Amino acid sequence: QLQLEESGPGLVKPSETLSLTCAVSGGSISSSSYKWGWIRQPPGKGLAWIGTISHTGSTYYNPSLASRVTMSVDTSKNQFSVRLSSVTAADTAMYYCARQGSCSSATCPRTAFDVWGQGTKVTVSS
Amino acid sequence: QSALTQPASVSGSPGQSITISCTGTNSDVGSYNFVSWYQQHPGKAPRFMIYEVSKRPSGVSSRFSGSKSGNTASLTISGLQAEDEADYFCCSYAGSNILVFGGGTKLTVL
Numbered sequence: 001q002l003q004l005e006e007s008g009p010g011l012v013k014p015s016e017t018l019s020l021t022c023a024v025s026g027g028s029i030s031s032s033s034y035k036w037g038w039i040r041q042p043p044g045k046g047l048a049w050i051g052t053i054s055h056t057g058s059t060y061y062n063p064s065l066a067s068r069v070t071m072s073v074d075t076s077k078n079q080f081s082v083r084l085s086s087v088t089a090a091d092t093a094m095y096y097c098a099r100q101g102s103c104s105s106a107t108c109p110r111t112a113f114d115v116w117g118q119g120t121k122v123t124v125s126s
Numbered sequence: 127q128s129a130l131t132q133p134a135s136v137s138g139s140p141g142q143s144i145t146i147s148c149t150g151t152n153s154d155v156g157s158y159n160f161v162s163w164y165q166q167h168p169g170k171a172p173r174f175m176i177y178e179v180s181k182r183p184s185g186v187s188s189r190f191s192g193s194k195s196g197n198t199a200s201l202t203i204s205g206l207q208a209e210d211e212a213d214y215f216c217c218s219y220a221g222s223n224i225l226v227f228g229g230g231t232k233l234t235v236l
Contacts, residue, residue, distance in 0.1 A: 039172075039227075046129065046230040047164070047172065047215050052223065060223035063127060096171060111219045112162035112177035119171050 002027040004097050004117035012091075012124050018084040022097030022117060029078045030055045033103040037113060038071065038082045040093040048093075052100055053080055087124045094119045127220055130155065130228035137234040143204040146231045148216030149197060154226055156197040160219035163192060163201045166230075167212045175214075176201060203233070211235040 008020035022036070029036065038050040051061040053071040061069050065084070073080040084091060098116045101109035131149040138144040148155065148163075155161060161179045164172035174183055176192040179199060189204045199218070203210055216228040 037225075047217075047227040048129075049217070049225040049227060052225075063224070101177070109162070109174065109177040109181075109183060111160040111225065112174060112217070113164070113172075114174045114177070114183060116171040116174070 002099065002115050004099065004115060006095060006097050006117045006120035008095075008120060008122070010121055010123060012087055012122060013126050014088055014124055015086055018087050018091060018122055018124070019081065020095055020097075020120060020122070021079055021081045023077075023079045024099075025078070029073065029080065030075050033101070033108060035100045035102045036073065036080045037098050037100045039096045039098060039113065040091075041096070041119075042090075042093040047096075050082060050084075050095075054102070089124050092122065092124045094121050127154075127224060127226045130216055130218060130226055132214075132216060132228040132231045134229075135232045135234065137236055138203075138206045139236045140206055140208065142206050143202060144206060144233065146201045146203075146214050146216075146233070148199040148201070148218075148228045150199070150218050150220075150226070151197055154218040154220035155194065155199050157221065158219045159194065161192065161194060161199040162217045163190075164215045164217065165210075165212045166215065172215065206235055208235050 012018045035054045037052040068085045070083045096119045098113035163176040166172045179194045180192040
């Protein structure tokens with residue numbers, strides 16, 4: 001059974017860079033049928049897509065965050081990461097990693113996030 | 127890309143049916159049949175419920191169904207149960223590998 005687990009600092013200072021990693025277990029990150037995404041949720045608010053990366057390293061970012069976001073993948077460690085620079089209090093949120101369907105079969109959840117990590121809470125504060 | 131519009135809250139009694147709307151634009155919901163829905167209980171990660179507007183993944187109850195008309199997608203829950211009380215989020219593909227979520231709807235089972 002595929003599992004995703006986020007890790008990273010729970011506290012980041014304003015203007016610094018937030019860095020999180022998502023470890024994938026029970027399956028290969030190199031599957032061509034899936035991509036890998038980051039989604040965040042500020043306290044008491046809705047979900048917001050941050051970006052998606054393929055196992056080949058192709059990246060797709062939310063236009064509103066694109067100037068500050070960098071995603072990377074390490075297939076040898078079966079994990080992927082996100083970096084968000086110049087953070088402010090508005091970046092305080094629960095950050096989730098998730099698997100995103102990228103195939104065309106009838107049972108493939110194309111574009112949808114079908115497996116999620118449990119999330120990691122990040123607070124931006126001095 | 128603006129967030130999709132969902133009602134802040136809906137409610138229903140056990141056994142009843144409710145529908146949650148998700149309104150987008152011609153650039154997202156109206157142009158692609160790639161709308162998905164997620165259920166989130168307090169303090170938990172979202173759970174994948176519906177994909178490609180109306181398809182249900184294995185393990186999701188048939189009481190959950192999805193549809194779309196024009197720029198608005200909908201999630202219907204029939205035979206409402208206490209365990210359905212949660213937040214629900216829609217998500218749509220918006221072209222160029224961009225995704226947009228709705229603001230979320232809190233479902234209360236009376």
